[in-house]
Amino acid sequence: MDKMPAWADAFLVPLISLILAALLSALVILAIGESPTEALKLMVEGALMRSAGWGYTLYYATNFIFTGLAVSVAFHARMFNIGGEGQATLGGLGVALVCLYLPWPHWSLALIGASLGAAAFGALWALIPAWLQAKRGSHIVITTIMFNFIAAALLNYVLVNLLKPAGAMDPASATFPDATHLPTFQQMFSTADNPLFRGAPANISFFLALIACVAVWLLIWRTRLGYEIRALGHSESAARYAGISPVRIIVIAMLISGGLSGLMAVNTTMGESERLLMNATEGAGFIGIAVALMGRNHPFGVLLAALLFGFLYQGGAELALWTSIPRELIVVIQALVILFTGALDNMVRMPLERLFLLLRRTPKGPAE
């Protein structure tokens, strides 16, 4: 028996969580003597009322779509991949190697090459934890999070010792050749008399993310592999009965998950910075967990949740620009949203379920 309608589970629960988080954030802002309405106004204006704001919101959202999808795919196989950060870091390395060391005649070919490189490196980084989980039972949560640290250290080594141009101060690679620069939204949508997305980092990889959404949806709900991934996720004993190899599915699901995380680097490394930076992922791998949870592991939900978090990031930047709300507090606000939508899901769900049961039991129509 389902306790509440699907629409309530998919929309009402996150919405109420969000409102709770917003209320609590408002209290925090009040407590330091700023105006919550002014803050909200700033966030909305900065993130959604200008095309450049959208350019940032969508740029962040692109990252979150990839990492959110990555967490979702693994989650369907009941693997909790919290190594998105490390996989995206390695994806960045893949992008950089492809862009720096292969001659590309045109950005479109470079995009394909870099995507393959990013996905391959990300997948590779997920392969080892996956294999350890499937064959040795090492818990994937532990291994993936440890691999985040290894990835950071590895990138550090590669950047400082191998990729950093001589004399450069930054631990960063050289700038990629011009032919690999992806078209930004500004180049794609601006006209001379109507400048749009000016200076914003949103680029063509946003559409790559949308394609990834559709692809993941097809994979999970329309292919045999997806059928087997979900079957394993729901019941390993049943999967074994049906002749589905848990080892094979765990490894494949994690490869896909790692590949998706890695693809995030196409957006950050190739699309935005156009060189490989030390900390290009900036926590997007972890935000992906919240995005997947809030999006109910469905690509469409992930897309919506990623947009929301993109808004929060860009809105947070606007707050930092125009108010004296300290940087740490903006992180607190973002964390509150993650906490409510991700971790405290059941806090909202359970009373809501009870409410729905109550509504259903009372006779239909108003009493009077």
Next chain:
Amino acid sequence: MTLMQKFLGAAATLALTSGAALADPALIYDLGGKFDKSFNEAAFNGATKWAEETGGSFKDIELQSEAQREQALRRFAEAGFNPVVTTGFSMSTPIASVAADYPDTKFVTIDGYVDPAEHPNVLSILFAEHEGSYLVGMLAAMASKSGTVSFVGGMDIPLIRKFACGYAQGVKAVNPDATVISNMTGTTPAAWNDPVKGSELTKAQISQGSDVVFAAAGGTGLGVLQTAADEGILSIGVDSNQNYLFPGKVLTSMLKRVDVATAEAMAAGADLETGVKALGLAEDGVGYALDDNNASLISDDMKAAVEDAKAKIIAGEISVHDYSSDDSCPAISF
């Protein structure tokens, strides 16, 4: 979606009153944050001092992510802030890509370098850290009894090697047989804020015989100074005057007047002269600190020797090698 409508509704009901006083200066700190006890904080102090003295006001922001570098530059430029002062070499690349879009805005990159030929509205402020380091190196050699002095750097980048190289040259100028030990805290930005590692490195250097240590390591340096004070050897601070931290234990501080540079840029306002500005001993952009806290440590002879060298450097009679000019150092190997 509903949420979006809610937000939009809320926004629509509020009048659009955003906007700042035009031509105020703005200050963008690097990812280390405003209160890093070092470089960014020096800029903040300079800006605050300027604001207090002139009654002016400035806007500042701490960055959270790489993508915000350009964003902050653009938003400040669009809102009419002028000049936009930035700290840290990492800001030079974003400035180079933004500057052309806002020709009327002056950008300042402290410690960074942007080609003035390509971007006429950018002022790059560089410091002759090697010159100041040379002077404190001389003081270290003169104060040392063991003949071994040491250096703790933050992140291993050419800029910090430039400090170390100048320091070593100063030491060797006084005592050619002296040993200079040099250690870097790390290779990532985390090395700027790791006082524990700084303390460990200092202890290791003491065990190798060092009795004066120069820290050019941001927040990490606090651990170096603390340990030196605890272990009874002398230390040398950096950037700001850090003599007061452990009076009588800090030999001197290598001053790098980021605060002065910031305040001057802000004072110049929209009329700021752009180009490349190298601040050395001649311009008082670098130097060594002498105050009540270390007066007992610096004898008149020492002071005379250093002042003599300073004059000669300004006059061009002594040439201190700049590591970043050719990525090599005659006085020390890394």
Next chain:
Amino acid sequence: MTDPVPAIELKGISKAFGPVQANKDISIRVMPGTIHGIIGENGAGKSTLMSILYGFYKADAGEVFISGKKTEIPDSQAAISAGIGMVFQHFKLVQNFTVLENVILGAEDGGLLRPSLAKARGTLKKLAEEYELSVDPDALVENLSVGHQQRVEILKALYRQADILILDEPTGVLTPAEADHLFRILDNLRAEGKTIILITHKLREIMEITDTVSVMRRGKMTATVKTSETSPEDLAELMVGRKVLLRVDKTPAKPGAKLLEVTDLHLWDENGVERLKGVSLDLRAGEVLGLAGVSGNGQSELLEVLGGYATATGSVRVNGKEIALSGRDCTGQARRAIGIGHVPEDRQHEGLILPYTAWENACFGYHRDPSYQSGILMNNAAIREDAKGKMERFDVRPPNPNLAARNFSGGNQQKIVLAREIERNPDILLIGQPTRGVDIGAIEFIHQQIIRLRDEGKAILLVSVELDEIFSLSDRIAVMFDGQIMGVRDAAKTDQRELGLMMAGITGDGTTDAAKAAQHG
């Protein structure tokens, strides 16, 4: 009438979960010193009713009287202090505690354990003598047999001075001999004046031990009768609401060729324990071989090996051809390809993916079949259509392929699994516990399907812990004990007693023990 005061009286108990009315206006009176049976199909509301009585749920309406006194039971503590003890189907014991520690758990006197333990030891000894409830008080629970664990549960209740004992499906996990012993204990308790409520779906037990019986159907109490005045047929009809055939009509089997030959099968589990110790048996076309035994004696492992998802050593021949028992070719897919269908013992954890829709489940295990594919995607429309047909032919209700499997009743879930496996037309069908948790109406249908398949010349290996079921379906019966086949009997030439002894490890003549049987093969 001058009735004595009932030990328990429920008046007008109602309880709803959302739109489902689990209990509707239920009233019962149970006299002290009697055994009262409550019988009903799965989901009839028996467990809900008992949970209300034990304080797990709060009734929406109705009253509870204990010994004539109106009593509120908001939680299980209140139930215990009102003198109610409950023995659950799944024991609530701490596995690595001793019997004594389990008994006093939650009923310690004061902060120090020692006095409580000493007192409990005395009480336990007395109870054991009084009721044939002997258990070693210092044994670890994890080392006890299931029957003994159940006794610990009963002791726990008695230690808490329960006058009223509720037992939920107590014989499901017991051998016939253990069940007999349990009934002797219950007899003794009744003689001492305790009141016992026995929840079961086994008509035979009701007839054997209860004084009165209440029948529940769809949340309502349909009848309460004296056991001596009713018959199994009447009770079955009251449970289902229509006439039910309790015995399966079947003609004698016409066994054909040997389809499955199992020789000297060994299996060690991940802890290194040998679960199959040289199992050999064969199965012919057109016969049902019943595999009897108390659960946990290797039947599940045997099914897993034959189904291709456990690895073993030994030899299995299908149609004379050796099949792989480990490695790449030992998969469920490979087994299905050579015509072995498998209705697993545990349909909720193996046979079905409960959150999957009925149509997704209807191809489960066969989902790589080319007819279900369309390019790189699955042909969901074809699978759905296929499932619809299967559900109609197997009378799955509701016949809605888009409903998640978890929303079907146990019987209908089982029908989905059966439809899937039978409609692939396998030569050999492995069936584990085909009617566990299935209501009587569906049992009848499932049994008919199994016999129909046999008559079509298929070979059927039936694993069941229900001896009644084994008897009514099998042509030959093999008994498993401790990973070995204790013997194979012709179904017509054996009886419950002989099989019961074999299930306890004693062969037909009553002299050979298990170890000897193993040596003889």
